[in-house]
Structure formats: structure tokens, C-alpha cells
Amino acid sequence: MKSFNSADLQNMEQRFRSTLINSISGFKSLQMVGTINQRAITNIALFNSIFHVGSHPPFIGMVVRPEGDQHETLKNILELGVYTLNNVNEDNYIAAHQTSARYLTGESEFTECGFTEEYVDDFKAPFVKESNIKLGLELVETIPFPKNGTTIIIGEVKHIILDEQFICADGYVDLAEAKSVTVAGLDAYHQTQLLGRLAYAKRGKQPEFLNVNEKEK
Amino acid sequence: MKSFNSADLQNMEQRFRSTLINSISGFKSLQMVGTINQRAITNIALFNSIFHVGSHPPFIGMVVRPEGDQHETLKNILELGVYTLNNVNEDNYIAAHQTSARYLTGESEFTECGFTEEYVDDFKAPFVKESNIKLGLELVETIPFPKNGTTIIIGEVKHIILDEQFICADGYVDLAEAKSVTVAGLDAYHQTQLLGRLAYAKRGKQPEFLNVNEKEK
Numbered sequence: 324m325k326s327f328n329s330a331d332l333q334n335m336e337q338r339f340r341s342t343l344i345n346s347i348s349g350f351k352s353l354q355m356v357g358t359i360n361q362r363a364i365t366n367i368a369l370f371n372s373i374f375h376v377g378s379h380p381p382f383i384g385m386v387v388r389p390e391g392d393q394h395e396t397l398k399n400i401l402e403l404g405v406y407t408l409n410n411v412n413e414d415n416y417i418a419a420h421q422t423s424a425r426y427l428t429g430e431s432e433f434t435e436c437g438f439t440e441e442y443v444d445d446f447k448a449p450f451v452k453e454s455n456i457k458l459g460l461e462l463v464e465t466i467p468f469p470k471n472g473t474t475i476i477i478g479e480v481k482h483i484i485l486d487e488q489f490i491c492a493d494g495y496v497d498l499a500e501a502k503s504v505t506v507a508g509l510d511a512y513h514q515t516q517l518l519g520r521l522a523y524a525k526r527g528k529q530p531e532f533l534n535v536n537e538k539e540k
Numbered sequence: 541m542k543s544f545n546s547a548d549l550q551n552m553e554q555r556f557r558s559t560l561i562n563s564i565s566g567f568k569s570l571q572m573v574g575t576i577n578q579r580a581i582t583n584i585a586l587f588n589s590i591f592h593v594g595s596h597p598p599f600i601g602m603v604v605r606p607e608g609d610q611h612e613t614l615k616n617i618l619e620l621g622v623y624t625l626n627n628v629n630e631d632n633y634i635a636a637h638q639t640s641a642r643y644l645t646g647e648s649e650f651t652e653c654g655f656t657e658e659y660v661d662d663f664k665a666p667f668v669k670e671s672n673i674k675l676g677l678e679l680v681e682t683i684p685f686p687k688n689g690t691t692i693i694i695g696e697v698k699h700i701i702l703d704e705q706f707i708c709a710d711g712y713v714d715l716a717e718a719k720s721v722t723v724a725g726l727d728a729y730h731q732t733q734l735l736g737r738l739a740y741a742k743r744g745k746q747p748e749f750l751n752v753n754e755k756e757k
Contacts, residue, residue, distance in 0.1 A: 324702065325701070325704040326701055327700040332697065338710070340598070340711065342639060343595075343619065343713060345592055346712050348590055348591075348698065350722035351569055351592065356738055362564075373565055374603060375588070375603070376688065376690060379558065381549060384591075386601070400737060408565065416735065417747050420747050427743075466692075468681065468694065470594075470694075471596075475601070481546050482544070482546075484541050485541065485564075487541070494560035495559050495565045498563065499669060503567065505567035508713070510750065511734060512737075513733060515567060515730035517730055518633065520727045520728045520729075521637045522728070524637055524638050524640045526642075526643055528650075529638075
């Protein structure tokens with residue numbers, strides 16, 4: 324086994340450390356965040372720090388870096404109070420990666436990267452038509468983390484749009500069937516395959532596999 | 541396409557909503573969190589809300605639910621200020637799932653679920669021997685989120701232990717080779733397969749695949 328301590332991390336070449344730390348915490352949720360500003364200029368930014376906060380109310384969190392396109396996203400979210408999360412799947416991950424390039428002010432990643440804006444009801448933020456699982460969120464909390472200049476934001480899910488065939492009878496969304504990808508580090512995109520669903524764990528009882536692949540009608 | 545709005549979510553059967561919201565935000569990082577209290581009773585709890593916060597200093601965040609085993613973990617972390625993250629892989633995911641059962645006070649998930657405690661230098665929190673990528677963290681920040689009683693904690697990575705063969709030349713940790721699994725929702729464990737690593741995105745340039753599978757010597 325190889326080990327690194329604080330001093331090793333401190334002395335590491337910067338890009339090596341960044342790649343190591345970004346990948347070592349495990350596979351990550353990956354979403355294209357869609358926003359719009361007061362002047363109606365839209366934006367897509369790629370986020371891999373999405374996390375579940377609660378299901379009732381339905382809260383989702385994410386970490387926003389202080390610079391670049393993610394900062395633009397934060398500005399837009401603070402302006403209008405809404406944003407969308409759009410899944411990255413096997414069909415769109417290369418174009419989704421391209422949204423992380425630095426575009427000029429006034430250029431939208433929608434047109435520059437070949438994505439299509441989609442609007443639902445009177446919800447102001449743009450969804451990504453090419454995604455097959457999409458969420459519309461309202462900003463609930465902004466938590467600055469001064470130790471590295473990032474901001475944690477938490478939103479409440481107000482809209483869900485997805486292909487009906489991905490919803491199982493018990494509410495489970497079959498992400499593998501939707502071909503959603505997961506990312507390791509900043510650039511390693513992975514497809515997935517189900518090993519199994521396990522029943523609620525009980526003390527003194529062996530874990531059992533669930534058989535709930537049946538989709539909702 | 542199927543859609544749900546706030547009212548639909550509000551009126552949904554509780555378990556259906558919980559399963560839907562837990563799975564819809566994408567594949568999640570999964571870690572066994574190892575802790576110990578002042579009386580030297582150890583604990584493993586399964587967390588699927590791990591997120592990257594920064595690489596320099598190396599910060600990792602997670603969300604702790606207010607009840608059950610996760611609450612026990614939080615108490616231990618606040619007592620000693622340290623904890624470990626241990627990857628869930630294809631060889632240990634069934635036992636890892638079992639750690640989420642409710643054990644009695646004084647019972648350790650290490651012995652109850654067949655895991656082995658491992659200690660490194662003078663770091664107080666127990667690592668899980670059966671994991672092949674492990675991190676030792678020091679608590680840096682505790683952020684209560686009163687809207688649903690959860691707590692976000694952020695720790696700094698102080699120790700990294702992993703099989704050397706998983707580290708690529710540029711620092712990337714090959715999670716698929718380590719057989720780390722990812723989870724959708726609360727119970728759907730997935731293995732992964734690399735689609736590709738993409739080079740840093742540049743405006744006006746097509747994304748290129750990286751060829752960096754070479755491991756560090």
C-alpha cells in the first residue's frame with residue numbers, strides 16, 4: 324500500500340495533487356447547470372459536486388468554485404433565484420465536457436456546444452433539451468466557505484422532467500437505463516452497470532437482493 | 541416525458557418520494573465512515589453524500605442526517621475531531637450495506653459486519669482494512685442546516701492510503717480498477733466502466749480523448 328500524509332500533500336506538484344484529490348473521494352454526480360441572467364443570456368456549467376440533502380422537502384446541494392464559468396452560474400442564480408440540473412448521459416457527455424471551456428461574455432454554451440434551451444411553464448431557468456432527466460430548482464440557502472472561497476448552495480426541487488420509462492414502481496429512477504454517466508476526477512467519464520439493489524438492512528439478518536426492476540405504468 | 545411539480549411532490553406517497561428524490565440527482569460517491577468515541581467504541585456508517593470541496597487544502601464535505609447511525613458518527617467526530625473515509629468496492633458492498641442496520645449501543649459495525657479495524661501512525665480514527673482506497677480526515681467545519689435538521693461537515697484530508705497500482709502518472713486514481721462502486725438512491729449499487737478521459741476543454745476546439753492510463757511506478 325502507498326500512503327501520503329499532510330506533508331506529502333503539501334509538497335506535491337500542484338496539478339498532480341489536484342488530479343489526485345479530485346478523483347480519490349469516489350465517483351461523483353454530474354449535472355449540467357442551466358441558468359439565465361436579467362439580460363436573458365443563458366449559461367450551462369458542468370458541476371460534479373452535486374449532493375443529496377433531503378427528500379422532504381426535496382433539497383439538493385452543490386459546491387461552486389470562486390472563478391470562471393461556475394462563478395457566472397452563481398451570479399445568475401443569485402439574480403433570478405432559479406436554476407436547472409440536467410443529466411449528462413452517454414449521448415451528450417462529450418458536448419457537456421465542452422461547456423467547461425471558457426466562453427466570452429455574451430456567448431451561451433447552449434449555442435456554442437450544440438444544446439437546445441427548453442422552458443417549462445413559467446419557470447425562468449432554461450432546461451437542456453438533450454438531457455433525459457431534468458430538475459428545476461429554487462435557491463434556498465447560500466453558504467460561503469471562506470477557507471477556500473467556494474460557496475455551497477442548496478436548492479429545492481420544484482420541477483422534475485424525465486422519460487416515464489426510467490421510473491420504477493417504487494419511485495427509483497433507473498439512471499443506468501437513462502445512460503446517465505458518472506465522473507471520476509475532472510475528466511474521466513464512466514458508464515455504469517447495476518450490481519444489485521439491496522433491501523433495507525436489518526440487524527442479525529443477511530442482506531437480500533431486491534427484485535424491483537418493474538417500471539411504473 | 542413525465543413531469544412532476546411542487547404540488548405533485550408534496551402529495552406523493554412518502555416512500556415513493558424519498559426513493560425518487562434520493563435517486564434522481566445522479567450517481568453518488570459512497571464511503572464507509574469510520575469513527576471512534578472516547579470510550580474506544582468504534583463505528584462504521586455508510587454515507588452517500590460525499591462531495592469534493594477543494595484540492596489545496598484538500599477538503600471533502602458530507603451531509604449527516606439527524607438520526608440513527610449517522611448521528612452516532614457525528615457525535616464521534618465532534619468528540620475526537622477525526623474520521624476516515626473507506627471506499628466501497630465490489631468485494632465489500634454487501635457487508636458495507638449491512639453497516640446501515642441499527643446496531644445496539646456498544647456494538648461495533650466492525651465486528652458485527654465482518655470488517656477489520658486498522659490504525660495508522662497516531663491517527664485516532666479506525667480505517668477499514670477491507671477497503672483499498674482510504675482517507676483520514678480532520679474536522680474543519682460544521683454547518684448546521686436547520687431547514688431539515690441535517691449537518692454539513694467539511695474535513696481536511698490528512699492521510700491517504702491506497703494500492704499503488706491505482707495511481708496514474710498524472711495523479712488520477714483509477715476507481716474502476718479499484719472496483720469502487722457508485723450508488724443510485726439508497727440501495728442500487730453499480731460497477732463502472734471508463735468511457736474515456738477528456739482533455740481540458742478549450743473554446744473553438746473539439747474535445748480530445750486523453751491517453752493516460754499509464755500507472756505511476
